[in-house]
Amino acid sequence: MTLFEPDTSIYDDRDALREDYQPDSVVGRTEELDAYKAALQPVINGEQPNNVFLYGKTGVGKTVTTRYLLDHLQQDAAAHEGLDLTVLMLNCDGVTSSYQVATRLVNRLRDETRQISSTGYPLAAVYEKLWADLDALGGTVLVVLDEIDTIEDDSILYQLPRARDNDNISEAKLGLIGISNDFEFRQELSSKVKSSLCETELHFPTYDANELRSILERRVEVAFRDDVVDEAVVRYCAAIGARDAGDARQSIELLMKGGDLAREENADRVTEEHVKRGKELLERSRVAEGIAGLTSHGRYILYALLTLHLEDETPVRTRNLRPRYTTICHAVGNDPLVPRRMRDHLGDLTMLGIADVTERNEGRRGGRYREYTLQTIPETVVDALDETIRAVGVHQSLVDGGLRGSAGEVAREF
DNA sequence: ATTCCACAGGAATGAACGGAAC
DNA sequence: GTTCCGTTCATTCCTGTGGAAT
Numbered sequence: 032m033t034l035f036e037p038d039t040s041i042y043d044d045r046d047a048l049r050e051d052y053q054p055d056s057v058v059g060r061t062e063e064l065d066a067y068k069a070a071l072q073p074v075i076n077g078e079q080p081n082n083v084f085l086y087g088k089t090g091v092g093k094t095v096t097t098r099y100l101l102d103h104l105q106q107d108a109a110a111h112e113g114l115d116l117t118v119l120m121l122n123c124d125g126v127t128s129s130y131q132v133a134t135r136l137v138n139r140l141r142d143e144t145r146q147i148s149s150t151g152y153p154l155a156a157v158y159e160k161l162w163a164d165l166d167a168l169g170g171t172v173l174v175v176l177d178e179i180d181t182i183e184d185d186s187i188l189y190q191l192p193r194a195r196d197n198d199n200i201s202e203a204k205l206g207l208i209g210i211s212n213d214f215e216f217r218q219e220l221s222s223k224v225k226s227s228l229c230e231t232e233l234h235f236p237t238y239d240a241n242e243l244r245s246i247l248e249r250r251v252e253v254a255f256r257d258d259v260v261d262e263a264v265v266r267y268c269a270a271i272g273a274r275d276a277g278d279a280r281q282s283i284e285l286l287m288k289g290g291d292l293a294r295e296e297n298a299d300r301v302t303e304e305h306v307k308r309g310k311e312l313l314e315r316s317r318v319a320e321g322i323a324g325l326t327s328h329g330r331y332i333l334y335a336l337l338t339l340h341l342e343d344e345t346p347v348r349t350r351n352l353r354p355r356y357t358t359i360c361h362a363v364g365n366d367p368l369v370p371r372r373m374r375d376h377l378g379d380l381t382m383l384g385i386a387d388v389t390e391r392n393e394g395r396r397g398g399r400y401r402e403y404t405l406q407t408i409p410e411t412v413v414d415a416l417d418e419t420i421r422a423v424g425v426h427q428s429l430v431d432g433g434l435r436g437s438a439g440e441v442a443r444e445f
Numbered sequence: 446a447t448t449c450c451a452c453a454g455g456a457a458t459g460a461a462c463g464g465a466a467c
Numbered sequence: 468g469t470t471c472c473g474t475t476c477a478t479t480c481c482t483g484t485g486g487a488a489t
Contacts (some may be wrong), residue, residue, distance in 0.1 A: 130473065151465035153472055326476070349452075369478060386459070390453090394487025398451030 039256070041294045041301065047254040048287035050280070057099050058249060059242035060092050061233055067100055070231040074104060074171055077114055080206025082192050082228050086214050087235030090272070090280030093210050094177055096235075101173065108171075115170025122177040129187035132176065133157040136370060140164040158190060162199040166442040179209040180216040186226050192227040237277025243269040246279050247286060253381070255290065255301070263303040264289060288313050318407050319415040321383035328368050329376045330416060331359045336405055337412050346389060346402035349374060377403060385412070 035289045046052055057064060067083070074244075085093045101118050108116040119139055126132055136151045137160050141147070147160065165172055174191060182188070187323050191207045194200045209228055211217065217229065238246070247265045264286070272282030288309030293301040322330065335355040339347050353373065360367040368376075380386035387406040405412065 150463060150473060151471085153465095156465095156472095210473080326460060328476090368476095370452095371454080371479080372477060375477095380452090390485090392485050392487085393450080394485075395449050395489080396487060398449085399485060400452050 037302050038294060040297070040299065041256060041290060042254060043261050044254055047250055047285070047345065048290070053098050053102070054095065054249065054253075057096050058246045059238060060096055060235070063092075063096060063233055066231075066233055067096060071100060071104055071232070072207060074173070074206065075107060075111070075114070077171075078205050079195075080171060080173060080426050082206060083208045083231045083233065084211070084217065084229045085209065085233045085235065086211045087215060088237055088276045088278065089212050090278035091235045091237050092279065093235050094393070097174075097175060097177075097208065099211065101175070117168055117170060117172045118175065119172065120175040120177065123181050124178045126181060129182060129184050129190075130154050130157060132182060132187050133161055136174065137161050137164060140168065151415070154186070158199070158401075162194060165194070165205065166200045166202045171204045173206045173208060175208040175210070177210045178212060180211045180213040185221055188220070188224045188228055194340050206220075238272070238279055239277065240269055240273040242273045242359070243277065243279055243282055247282055248284065250283060254286075257385055259299070260286075260290075260301045261303060264301055264306055267303050267306055282314065285310055314407065315411045315414065318383075318385055318411045321385055322412070322415040325379070326376075327365070328360075329379060331363070331365075332356050332373060332376045333380055333385065333412065334416060335359055336380070336403060337409060337416070340405040341409060346404045348391070348400045348402050349377065350400070352377075352403065377401075 047054075067085075070081050070083050085097070087093055097122075101120070105116055105118060106344055108114045119136060121132065121135055121139065123132060126135065131149060133154070134152075134157055137157060138146050140161075141164065147157070176188075178184075179188070180386045188207070188209065190199075191205060194205055195203075207228060217225070217232075220228065244265060247269055249290055251260050251265060263280030268282040268285045268289075271285060272278045275281055285306055290301050292305045292309050292312075296305075298305070322333065325333065332352070334357075335352055336345070336347070339345055339352065344351075349370070353367075353370065356373065357367040367373075377386065377388070385406055387404045389402045389404075390399070391397075391402055
């Protein structure tokens with residue numbers, strides 16, 4: 032009996048919807064492509080490369096365009112004698128320090144037997160290794176740092192472009208390409224870094240609804256079998272993407288989730304309804320992932336917000352959230368954190384899109400404060416909190432602790 | 446125009462921890 | 468073992484600030 036067999040009812044090539052898919056042409060970015068190409072021209076001339084800084088919102092084609100051009104650049108460089116080009120592409124998502132970037136770059140340059148640990152060394156020692164390895168490599172090296180805005184210090188952005196000037200390296204010609212989702216990041220850079228990193232700046236505007244549509248149509252063509260995807264699906268995904276600042280990544284993610292749902296259910300078409308349910312699931316996993324990354328106190332604070340929400344006490348200002356939070360802490364036998372720290376956690380929840388904040392100001396009478404609401408539907412939070420809170424044993428203590436009403440109900444359900 | 450509320454959030458500092466080097 | 472080093476989570480102290488009240 033055959034246990035596994037390929038399912039080709041809907042997809043031709045599902046990989047075309049994945050984040051790492053490289054389309055064979057870039058849609059709607061002709062101007063940016065030209066400028067970018069010009070900035071990379073020195074590489075093929077064998078000259079010292081330009082440093083390039085790209086910025087634009089998430090999902091506007093910065094990474095795709097970069098990969099597309101660098102692929103071509105590598106192919107074309109290979110055709111030229113004596114042109115030795117290496118591209119080091121590093122996604123800095125979740126990497127918060129120059130130190131971590133440096134260790135990752137070193138490990139990228141080394142084989143598995145010579146990898147270094149990401150802790151323990153002095154920063155200068157890691158840079159020493161990096162320079163030595165780059166020099167050993169020689170030729171032209173392009174270092175691409177994607178999502179560069181997650182790095183909280185300047186150091187590597189200062190060191191890399193100057194490595195040659197400072198005689199840290201002599202053989203390799205180094206070019207740095209920085210990609211940022213956040214324009215603010217540019218302003219925050221020190222002027223020393225700005226002048227070298229931002230030699231060439233490229234701004235990627237958001238996609239409009241039409242551009243999103245043609246991107247999606249292109250992907251649908253490759254990924255799905257003919258006539259499997261309802262026309263309304265593309266329109267819907269494009270609309271969602273356009274609403275959230277022209278984000279193609281999000282649109283494509285939706286498309287894939289909808290397709291997966293349709294396939295799981297053995298449907299022969301992908302409908303708007305699939306995509307809508309897919310959107311819901313994506314939202315849930317996004318929240319679950321966010322909650323998984325919280326500290327225990329972050330969860331208590333979220334739990335406090337959740338119970339207040341269920342009691343119709345939201346929006347709630349920080350001051351009024353605190354008593355509920357302390358109750359929860361005592362229920363689990365922990366000391367509550369200081370208010371300053373609580374604000375940090377609330378800020379985290381807002382960043383994750385789990386909570387929403389409004390600033391209020393009542394002037395001399397009431398002063399300035401912030402009000403928080405729960406941004407997602409309670410069930411999503413309950414689902415995600417479930418395991419972690421259960422592990423700490425909050426639920427039972429809360430019920431015993433006398434939380435009444437709907438909050439108690441939810442607590443009981445845990 | 447000035448005062449002032451009530452909090453936001455920056456900066457400095459420290460404890461705990463994992464890893465490297467000696 | 469001890470000494471460095473970087474990271475994370477926390478506390479303490481403090482300055483900044485938008486707009487109603489004066």
